[in-house]
Amino acid sequence: MQYPPHLRIIRVMCSGMVNPELVVHALTQGADGVIIMGCHLGECHYLEGNFKTDARFEGTRVVLENCGVDAERFETVWVSSAEAPKFAENVVRFSEKIRKMGPNPLRVQKVVNA
Numbered sequence: 001m002q003y004p005p006h007l008r009i010i011r012v013m014c015s016g017m018v019n020p021e022l023v024v025h026a027l028t029q030g031a032d033g034v035i036i037m038g039c040h041l042g043e044c045h046y047l048e049g050n051f052k053t054d055a056r057f058e059g060t061r062v063v064l065e066n067c068g069v070d071a072e073r074f075e076t077v078w079v080s081s082a083e084a085p086k087f088a089e090n091v092v093r094f095s096e097k098i099r100k101m102g103p104n105p106l107r108v109q110k111v112v113n114a
């Protein structure tokens, strides 16, 4: 499967292991977007990790907006390890969405102030 090369994949054991603080930190430090991909709801190998991810999603978006980050720069998607085409499609779609949004203004602001 081909997908845009300008993303950094960080593998974790379960989407539920991604602390929302890491998402907020990445985006407030200038990352253009963060997408968490986890197993389909009900199919987590750790039983409820993705339900935790899902439950944290809206709260994380609120924190991002309060930090001056457009919450649209953060998404969660449920993709099983057997769905490579769906993985690639979502990476392409998210990359295109972020490209249209432009660079993270917080990163641009840092460069200007440096």
Ligand code: FES
Residues within 6 Å of the ligand: 013, 014, 015, 016, 038, 039, 043, 044, 045, 046, 047, 048, 049, 050
């Ligand atoms: S193992 Fe928990 S979301 Fe995949």
